[in-house]
Amino acid sequence: MASPGQLPPGWIAEWNEANQRYLFIDTATSHTQWEEPVTPVAAPADVAPAAPPTHGGKRRQYAAGQTQAYYSGADAAAADPGYYSGGPSEATLVNQPGAGGGQLFTPGLAGENQFQAQQGPQPAYYQPDAGYGQQQQQPAYGGQPAVDGLANQFSTMGIAGQKQFQLNTINMLTSPPEPMDLQRPPPEIRLPPGSCISPAPTATADPSYQRLTLNAVPTTSSLLGKVKIPLALVITPYRTLDEGDEPIPLISDVIARCRRCRMYINPYVQFIDGGNRWRCCMCNMSNEVPQMFDWDQARNQPGDRWARAELNHSVVEYVAPTEYMVRAPQPAVYVFLIDVSHSAVQSGMVATATRALLENLDRIPDEEKIIKVAIICYDVSLYFFSMTPGSTESTMLVVSDIDDVFLPKPTDLLVNLSEARPALEALLGRIGDMFQENSIIGSALGPALQAGSKLMAPIGGKIVALSCSLPSLGEGSLKNREDPKLLGTSKESSLLQTANSFYKTFAIDCSRAQVTVDMFLFSSGYQDVASLANLPHYTTGQTYYYPAFNAARSEDALKFAHEFGEVLAMPIMLECITRVRASRGLRLASFHGNFFVRSTDLLAMPTVPQNQSYAIEIEIEDTLTAPFVVVQTGMLHTTCFGERRLRVITTAYPTTSNLSEMFASADQIAIVTLLANKAVERSLSYKLEDARDYIFKKLVEIFITYKSSMTAAGAGASAQLALAENLRMLPVLVLGLLKNVGIRQSAQIPPDIRAYSQALLTSLPAQLLIPYLYPSFYSLHTMPPEAGTVGEKGVIMPPALPLTSERLERHGLFLIEDGQTIFLWVGRDAVPQLIMDVFDLPNYEVLRGGKTTLPVLDNPFSQRVNAIIQKTREMRRGVYYPHLYVVKEDGEPPLRLWALSALIQDRADVLPSYQQFISSLKEKVNGVGY
Structure with a gap:
């Protein structure tokens, strides 16, 4: 509706101060609609936009010096430094009267003699994989509103020709969580026309690499403060490629960077001066196009600029030239520290670790035959092994002086994997026998770490430490500080902080020496995971925890062997430094994740594992006047094959001064990822509460901001609890975070379990973090006939259920999983045929609960259930291999309560149900209790 004077019967107008517009309300249905702003006349909505320039057919080469005859007035733009400063976007200045004749250099003009300027291709909007399932072409916001929702339509971003945002408001009191919402992509990035010079869909980064909490960035800091949604970047820059993903393009000829801000050229720059220069989309600096930019080195002939990967792909890798190297690329180095104390041998860890390492030697990425390895065993002494290349012989050297660690031999302790393979294989086969009768109790983990660091200090690499008990001797020794009386109190957070400064200072020394530490922890008792996890945290490593590990249980041995093997087989980045750049006016404020911040914006990452996530909070320092901003992540690293490379990830986001557009563009997955990191940080700095x-x-x-600015209720009380539909799952995800063992209110959670959970909350990629907060829940006995069979995209999964025990049935079989654990819930009235088909047992009474391996039986239902479990273990990025627990409805109370705690929409102990949580939110939003 255009104005209050044009209202139909039954409608009233109410002035909204926040948006400076009228809100029209239908008194009969409560439907609302905003007053349409006065906007420039644009093309009718039903007129299709002009097709983007095509690069097929006859191609014009744009080498330097060949374009002057075709582009008039380009020099005028270059000669006038104020021509492009401030004001409208560059695209809107083209061919405008009085604009000085300046034209943008645009590709693919139709016809030989058509030289009219174009605004460039339409922006490439993405519908990418949200990180939790299959690609779905879903509207980001829009589509069908909820039955009782309020459908509000909002203005454009103020740029003629841009698609309108549509914000759907729903009442959270009557809109229960819908698990399928987590499968949808985030709100699409709607850039102004002409922002991107490439029509390729790959010009916008898949959000699984890089995503912002707001896909429309506020223009001022005060606006950001008003919307109350934190602005943050969530990155997983080194994620695994899914099946069907194209490899990241590799560029080996020339690297084009801005002279001022050092941004790498990308699909959001503009070419000017007849194509001889390009304008930086971050700082507006004019830069020369490198001479070789339009030359195809492979064919030794002029190349097509518009086919270059860096102009069509948001994620690219460059082969780094020598000026990008402080030293020549170093080989990957692995030093394995194996605990051989009595408890380690008795638990079967030593035998399982050496066998898994032996079986996975071929999987270690070593095509160039350059990887180096070393093995150090330890209890209260250190045991080094000298391996002679080309021989099967090895010699054990014992160092019992752990107060002043030294290397007993200058050579043959760190050996080339390929050259010393026979000796290494023989050694791995003997270590178990060497220490089989070891009765020594104690752990000199700190000195072993120092020895490993000394061994690899000249090169750097990865220390893989396997520990079965609390470190008790030498540097880094720890005491058992587990105190049940502190659990659930304000002092509990002290148990989650480092007990010995060694683990921070040594980690920083490792980072400086390009050394990463991975921790595999197996203790049957208290191990102080909170202290030990500092080593991976500051060195870009990862902590893996196996409480009460016992290799006599095949499930324990299989889980560790699988995850250990995946870590060995994982390609890693070496000697990596990561810098995130953002457009002028944006400042990177604080960093969360496993790394060491070397300077204000430089992250030191000795080695980078795949699928590790990081979060960076962003502040708005100055008013953003450009129509869009750019965020670019650059990772300079050495591959495990010995090549120095540079990975660059670029994403552009529109700017807006409209609150409705900010809410419509909010990414609930990115928001909860940041909140998880912030919650862990606060629990360590202050208290869990x-x-x-x-x-x-x-x-x-x-919620308060949304109600006051986006609904008719304003600041008054409301019978509804309104929120944008694209944030529908945010409350239940926050409830899942509040109920996660990392920060849950409880006096029953051991500090080691809590500390490990916090390590996961701050490192898991969204594809693993979201199910960790909001598990998957399936009914297997009533699943569709195609579930568990193989479809076009692999095994078909059953439809996900809301996480409430109301869906449990006494005769049913259900699967609950959070990416770390799988529960198979069996109802007490399950028919004997179901038990026979799945477990090969006659009836429910003889079924035993607990950790198990499901048999694969010769019947369709068993095969389908096993296929679903297998797909569950394989479907997400990462090395984790979840345990499977059979949970009987009337089985052991601890196991039953553990499984039920995954149903986060139920009430549990002092923790509210989802309905109670939503009701308490409504009270707070309406001012009750404030």
Whole structure:
């Protein structure tokens, strides 16, 4: 509706101060609609936009000096430094009267003699994989509103020709969580026309690499403060490629960078001066196009600029020239520290680790035959092994002086994997026998770490430490500080902090020496995971925890062997430094994740594993005047094959001064990822209660802002709890975070379990983090006939259910999983045929609960259930191999309560149900209790 004077019967107008517009309300249906702003006349909505320039057919080469005859007035733009500063976007200045004749250099003009300027291709909008399932071409916001929803239509971003945003408001009180919403892509990035010079869909980064909490960036800091949604970047820059993904393009000829801000050329720059120069989309600097940019080195002939990968792909890799190297690329180095104390041998860890290492030697990425390895065993002494290349012989050298660690031999301790393979294989086959009768109790883990660091210090690499007990001797020794009386109190957070400064200072020394530490922890008792996890945290490593490990249980041995093998087989980045750049006016404020911040924006990452996630908070320092901003992540690294490379990930986001567009563009997955990192940080800096309060208050603030600025209720009380439809799952994800063992209110969670969970919360990629907060829940006994069979995209999964025990049936079989654990829930009235088909047992009474391996039986249902479990273990990025637990409805109470705690929409102990949580949100939003 255009104005209050044009209202149909039954409609009233209410002035909204926040948006400076009228909100029209249908008094009969409560439907609302905003007053349409006065906007420039644009093309009718039903007129299709002009097709983007095509690069097929006859191609014009754009080498330097060959374009002057075709582009008039380009020099005028270059000669006038104020021509492009401020004001409208560059695209809107083309061919405008009085614009000085300046034209943008645009590709693919139709016909030989048509030289009219174009605004460039339409922006490439993505519908990418959200990171949790299959690609779905879903509307980001729009589509069908909820039955009782309020459908509000909002203005454009103020740029003629841009698609309108549509914000759907829903009532959270009557809109229960819909698990399928987590499968949808985030709100699409709607850039102004002409922002991107490439029509390729790959010009916009898949959000699984890089995503922002707001896909429309506020123009001022005060606007950001008003919307209450934190602005943050969530990156997983080194993620695995899914089946069907194209490999990242590799560029080996020339690297084009801005002279001022050092941004790498990307699909969002503009070419000017007849194509001889390009304008930086971050700082607006004019740069010369490198001479070789339009030359195809492979064919030794002029190349097509518009086919270059860096102009069509948001994620590219460059082969780094020598000026990008402080030293020549170093080989990958692995030093394995194996605990051989009595408890380690008795648990079967030593035998399982050496066998898994032996079986996975061929999987270690070593095509160039350059990888180096070493093995150091330890209990209260250190045991080095000298391996002679070309021989099967090895010599053990014992160092019992752990107070002043030294290397007993200058050579043959760190050996080339390929050259010393026979000796290494023989050694791995003997280590178990060497220490089979070891009765020594104690752990000199700190000195072993120092020895490993000394061994690899000249090169750098990865220390893989396997520990079965609390470090008790030498540097880094720890005491058992587990105190049940502190659990659930304000002092519990002290158990989650480092008990010995060695683990921080040594980690920083390792980072400086390009050394990463991975920790594999197996203790049957207290091991102080909180202290030990500092080593991976500051060195870009990862912590893996196997409480009460016993290799006599095949499930324990299989899980560790699988995950250990995947870590060995994982290609890693070496000697990596990562820098994130953002457009002028944006500042990277704080960093979360496993790395060491070397300077204000430089992240030191000795080695980078795949699928590790990081979060960076962003502040708006100056008013953003450009129509869009750019965020670019650059990772300079050495591949495990010995080649120095540079990975660049670029994403552009539109700017807006409209609150409705900010809410419509909010990415609930990115928001909860940041909140998980912030919650862990606060629990360590303050108290666990402070962490819980922080994320709950942040959610309340978002609801209050939405109600006051986006609904008719304004600041008054409301019978509804309104929120944008694209944020529908945010409350239940926050509830899942509040109920996660990392920060849950409880006096029953051991500190080691809590500390490990916090390590996961701050490192898992979204594809693993979201199910960790909101598990998957399937009914297997009523699943569709195609579930568990193979379709076009692999095994077909059953439809996900809401996480409430209301869906459990006494005769049913259900699967609950969070990416770390799988529960198979069996109802007490399950028919004997179901038990026979799945477990090969006569009836429910003889079925035993607990950790198990499901048999594969000769019947379709068994095969389908096993296929679903197998797909569950394989479907997500990462090395994790979840245990399977059979849970009987009337079985052991601890196991049953553990499984039920995954149903986060139910009430559990002092923790509210989803309905109670939503009701308490409504009270806070309406001012009750404030």
